Amino acid sequence: MLQQLLTGKEWLLKEVHHRVKNNLHTVICLLESQARYLENDALKAIESSQHRIFAMSLIHQKLYQSEDIKTIDMASYIPELTQSLQDSFETSGKIQFNIHVEKIELGLSQAIPLGLILNEAVTNSIKYAFPGEKKGNVFILMVEEKGLIKLEIIDNGIGMPHDQCKKATDSLGLKLIKGLSEDIQADFSCEAEFGTKITITFRNQDMADPERYIDANAVAV
Ligand SMILES: Nc1ncnc2c1ncn2[C@@H]1O[C@H](COP(=O)(O)OP(=O)(O)OP(=O)(O)O)[C@@H](O)[C@H]1O
Ligand SMILES: [Mg+2]
Known part of the structure; x- marks a missing residue:
């Protein structure tokens, strides 16, 4: 049907x-x-x-x-991606995940880099933030205000080594996060004061797609 x-x-x-x-x-x-x-x-x-x-x-x-x-709802994608990482690293009982993602629709060209960035950042929090028996929290937030989208991946763990955040790193994970952020013209920032916080801000390109723009106008007329 x-x-x-x-x-x-x-x-x-x-x-x-x-x-x-x-x-x-x-x-x-x-x-x-x-x-x-x-x-x-x-x-x-x-x-x-x-x-x-x-x-x-x-x-x-x-x-x-x-x-x-043409679009993916991040409110549906992000929890599912996170759940699959939780399952494969068996984090239950050790790491509490808190996800707050608004209903934000992204096109394929932004969603793929975003998915890969999330995968790297969440994997790092799982692997490094809580060594040994240490328990903790990971927060994933995504909000949109006037077309500007902010994604934050925050953990309250031991914190990333300070220079790792800023310097041009040799390790693949952070290199990927920085490179993929550039691909979607996003600002990348990283803090390691109390745990680790990675922030990505970018514009929703959805309405910049001419085909979508015409579609949207056609409906409005
Ligand atoms: N959330 C975090 N908490 C504590 N340390 C971190 C965190 N994220 C990254 N690190 C540290 O920064 C280093 C670099 O991370 P990066 O993701 O670039 O490489 P990697 O995870 O070691 O390797 P790969 O991602 O290629 O598997 C890690 O080895 C770890 O020591
Ligand atoms: Mg990594």
Whole structure:
């Protein structure tokens, strides 16, 4: 019934996103098979890659499940991504997650970098903020005001080494966060006073997309 209501183009796009998601899932499974032959650093690298690919595949899943095929609701995506990281690192009983995300719709070109940034920052909080038996909290906030979106990933753990925040780092995670922020013309900042706080601010490009702009105007007329 729903499919009958969709235009042919929208149906085709849904189909493409479904296939992309399935193909990415196959890549994750292939890496899983490879991982069985590996240990130590090589195994960790494969596992990190699986998480990064999952963050991307979830975007495609949300796109074909979304009513509006062109946008992803961050209020639905972020909790699901976070839950999958909590499950795979088995954080229950140790880290309490607090998520406050407004209903913010992003297009694919912003959602993919955002998903990868979140994956890196949340993974870091899980892996490093609470060593040993230490318990703590991770807060994920995303709010939009006049088209300006702010994303914060905050933990109350031991804090990132001070110079790690500011300097041009050699480690891949922070390099990715900074590089992907540049890709979406976002401001990146990082504080390590009481725990670690990563802030990304950027403009919602949604209405900058000419096709969407025309669509929106067509409805208004
Ligand atoms: N939330 C955090 N709390 C405490 N230390 C952190 C936190 N985030 C990062 N760090 C420190 O900063 C270092 C650099 O992080 P980064 O994500 O760049 O690299 P990595 O996690 O070591 O490797 P990769 O992300 O490539 O798996 C970490 O090794 C860790 O020591
Ligand atoms: Mg990392």
